Amino acid sequence: MSEIRQNIATREWVIIATERAKRPEQFVREPRERITDRPIYAPDCPFCPGNEEIDLERLRLPEQGDWIVRVVANRFPALQERGMLQPNFSRFGHALAGIGHHEVVVESRFHNTCPALETIDEIELTLRANRQRGIALHGDPRIAQIIYFKNHGVSAGASLLHPHTQLLALPVVPHNIEDRIETAKRHYSAHWECVFCRMRNEEEHAGTRMLAQTDHFSAFVPYAALSPFHVWIMPHRHTASFSDATDPELRDLAVVLRDLLKRMYVGLGDPDYNYVIRTAPRRERTAPYLHWYMSVIPRVIRTAGFELGSGMYINTALPEASAEFLRNVKIADG
Amino acid sequence: MSEIRQNIATREWVIIATERAKRPEQFVREPRERITDRPIYAPDCPFCPGNEEIDLERLRLPEQGDWIVRVVANRFPALQERGMLQPNFSRFGHALAGIGHHEVVVESRFHNTCPALETIDEIELTLRANRQRGIALHGDPRIAQIIYFKNHGVSAGASLLHPHTQLLALPVVPHNIEDRIETAKRHYSAHWECVFCRMRNEEEHAGTRMLAQTDHFSAFVPYAALSPFHVWIMPHRHTASFSDATDPELRDLAVVLRDLLKRMYVGLGDPDYNYVIRTAPRRERTAPYLHWYMSVIPRVIRTAGFELGSGMYINTALPEASAEFLRNVKIADG
Numbered sequence: 170m171s172e173i174r175q176n177i178a179t180r181e182w183v184i185i186a187t188e189r190a191k192r193p194e195q196f197v198r199e200p201r202e203r204i205t206d207r208p209i210y211a212p213d214c215p216f217c218p219g220n221e222e223i224d225l226e227r228l229r230l231p232e233q234g235d236w237i238v239r240v241v242a243n244r245f246p247a248l249q250e251r252g253m254l255q256p257n258f259s260r261f262g263h264a265l266a267g268i269g270h271h272e273v274v275v276e277s278r279f280h281n282t283c284p285a286l287e288t289i290d291e292i293e294l295t296l297r298a299n300r301q302r303g304i305a306l307h308g309d310p311r312i313a314q315i316i317y318f319k320n321h322g323v324s325a326g327a328s329l330l331h332p333h334t335q336l337l338a339l340p341v342v343p344h345n346i347e348d349r350i351e352t353a354k355r356h357y358s359a360h361w362e363c364v365f366c367r368m369r370n371e372e373e374h375a376g377t378r379m380l381a382q383t384d385h386f387s388a389f390v391p392y393a394a395l396s397p398f399h400v401w402i403m404p405h406r407h408t409a410s411f412s413d414a415t416d417p418e419l420r421d422l423a424v425v426l427r428d429l430l431k432r433m434y435v436g437l438g439d440p441d442y443n444y445v446i447r448t449a450p451r452r453e454r455t456a457p458y459l460h461w462y463m464s465v466i467p468r469v470i471r472t473a474g475f476e477l478g479s480g481m482y483i484n485t486a487l488p489e490a491s492a493e494f495l496r497n498v499k500i501a502d503g
Numbered sequence: 504m505s506e507i508r509q510n511i512a513t514r515e516w517v518i519i520a521t522e523r524a525k526r527p528e529q530f531v532r533e534p535r536e537r538i539t540d541r542p543i544y545a546p547d548c549p550f551c552p553g554n555e556e557i558d559l560e561r562l563r564l565p566e567q568g569d570w571i572v573r574v575v576a577n578r579f580p581a582l583q584e585r586g587m588l589q590p591n592f593s594r595f596g597h598a599l600a601g602i603g604h605h606e607v608v609v610e611s612r613f614h615n616t617c618p619a620l621e622t623i624d625e626i627e628l629t630l631r632a633n634r635q636r637g638i639a640l641h642g643d644p645r646i647a648q649i650i651y652f653k654n655h656g657v658s659a660g661a662s663l664l665h666p667h668t669q670l671l672a673l674p675v676v677p678h679n680i681e682d683r684i685e686t687a688k689r690h691y692s693a694h695w696e697c698v699f700c701r702m703r704n705e706e707e708h709a710g711t712r713m714l715a716q717t718d719h720f721s722a723f724v725p726y727a728a729l730s731p732f733h734v735w736i737m738p739h740r741h742t743a744s745f746s747d748a749t750d751p752e753l754r755d756l757a758v759v760l761r762d763l764l765k766r767m768y769v770g771l772g773d774p775d776y777n778y779v780i781r782t783a784p785r786r787e788r789t790a791p792y793l794h795w796y797m798s799v800i801p802r803v804i805r806t807a808g809f810e811l812g813s814g815m816y817i818n819t820a821l822p823e824a825s826a827e828f829l830r831n832v833k834i835a836d837g
Binding site: 170171172173174175176177179180181182184185186187189245247248249252259260261262263264265266267314316317318319320324325326327335337339340341343344345346348368371372375392393443444445446447464466471472473474475477478479480481483 | 504505506507508509510511513514515516518519520521523579581582583586593594595596597598599600601648650651652653654658659660661669671673674675677678679680682702705706709726727777778779780781798800805806807808809811812813814815817
């Protein structure tokens with residue numbers, strides 16, 4: 170019998186379709202070109218050392234000596250940095266000039282790597298660079314919301330091979346995020362608790378979907394996971410904004426994230442995936458009802474008309490089975 | 504300069520990314536196997552005449568003689584027809600047994616066709632079959648919402664080649680749909696008008712994004728189209744539920760829909776696409792603030808981490824240019 174589950178924090182429903190369910194092994198990707206078979210350096214890659222476009226550079230870490238991680242303005246930005254917002258309330262709907270920031274965090278000096286194969290230092294610096302740029306962009310009064318995300322692989326929307334993440338700083342709070350905030354606020358008013366803290370506590374207590382628990386983070390497949398191997402990584406400290414993550418937290422997150430991505434890489438055959446950092450809008454950076462976290466979504470199933478028409482998802486793997494599979498993947502330490 | 508537009512009815516924001524914008528011609532698909540090169544009949548296709556599984560059949564039109572359109576229960580349903588809902592309010596979130604209906608409308612006797620190549624009669628009967636099954640499934644008190652949708656092509660989620668649409672009858676109203684209803688209701692309270700009627704009137708008045716206007720329907724690229732060639736087809740008569748569409752309306756919709764899909768087929772090289780019918784939940788079948796319509800979404804761009812993390816879209820074509828391109832495609836009549 171299938172089951173329909175609702176996420177208490179987002180109120181999204183998902184169909185856990187056990188009739189169509191596959192064993193987690195069935196999501197393992199066909200063998201293909203390995204990332205490490207690519208050249209370590211590509212002459213035409215704008216992210217490789219030696220090809221840096223210095224006028225686009227926004228940050229390099231470390232600041233002295235060879236950089237390990239670099240932030241650059243996107244050469245083909247979805248939004249432009251210069252200009253006034255000029256809101257225009259037309260009869261069709263609202264419009265704004267496309268003002269904002271679109272930056273790219275280059276995660277490594279090496280062309281032929283990915284987070285699963287990177288060092289913890291590289292991942293930690295990537296997270297720090299994201300945080301630092303997020304704080305800087307919060308200084309722009311035109312900005313309302315920052316979206317931090319990674320696309321790994323073609324089906325996840327990646328167009329450049331050199332490993333990188335992206336930040337898009339928006340002049341509006343997306344409707345979907347406003348709606349989630351409203352839900353969290355309502356839960357807070359009704360129960361005097363953060364719905365995300367509550368969810369984490371319940372997941373830790375149950376244990377069946379847990380993947381990792383460290384000093385600062387818990388990683389788990391959510392009860393109402395939208396797709397196979399969908400994972401949330403949540404900080405223990407109740408903090409609304411990713412910009413307020415501490416150095417020890419980011420170090421710890423780097424360890425947890427690399428462990429998860431390695432398990433996916435080894436266990437599922439390097440699937441395409443996205444990760445996003447869900448964080449508070451600028452105006453609600455210290456809101457007591459919000460809690461930032463990272464969501465990792467392997468692209469192992471396709472969405473179709475049903476998802477477009479309903480906003481619901483059909484998950485063809487039991488969340489508990491996804492978690493068990495990932496827990497059991499054998500990976501080398503270090 | 505890019506622009507950020509909001510749809511007045513759904514409140515979704517979209518980035519119209521003119522810096523990355525492509526001319527509509529750039530979305531034309533590479534030549535590939537043509538649908539008409541496939542066999543007209545496939546021995547292992549459960550939807551081809553002669554291979555009918557009669558125990559799964561729910562409807563055939565016409566009822567006498569050779570069927571043209573047939574409705575069958577999905578052999579691998581996402582939801583099961585038998586059972587009690589058994590709501591379970593656990594500490595992780597809500598859960599229900601996976602009760603519902605999952606049916607398939609076979610659009611044609613021919614294996615090697617698609618709506619762009621079908622006759623108007625076939626499309627009309629497909630729409631009628633959807634309506635008739637929708638009305639029947641509304642008779643099940645466990646059902647709250649029906650999602651009508653079509654997946655054309657692999658990247659749009661189609662797994663069987665024989666042309667078909669699907670109905671999923673859900674025991675819950677998806678959160679995303681509840682949210683849209685709330686928005687429409689608020690507009691109705693504030694302005695004493697249906698926000699969808701308003702939008703259609705504004706689009707007809709402006710004309711720049713219009714594709715077709717017939718006795719009963721208007722087709723247009725919405726002002727805040729989520730992706731290139733995204734089209735809404737809206738009935739003129741203010742009706743909340745697709746189940747209340749009349750016979751002349753469905754005939755007219757068949758004409759408008761086939762014309763649009765033919766333009767896409769010829770002009771864009773048979774792109775993969777989805778269409779969905781957005782209709783009122785059962786409990787709000789006659790709600791004055793709701794208005795059913797069809798949304799057609801060609802899969803010409805990929806969604807990535809940004810869309811997952813924000814719920815927003817980046818449209819790399821100007822809606823006005825998408826409309827102009829589709830208007831100018833030359834198609835044979837009849």
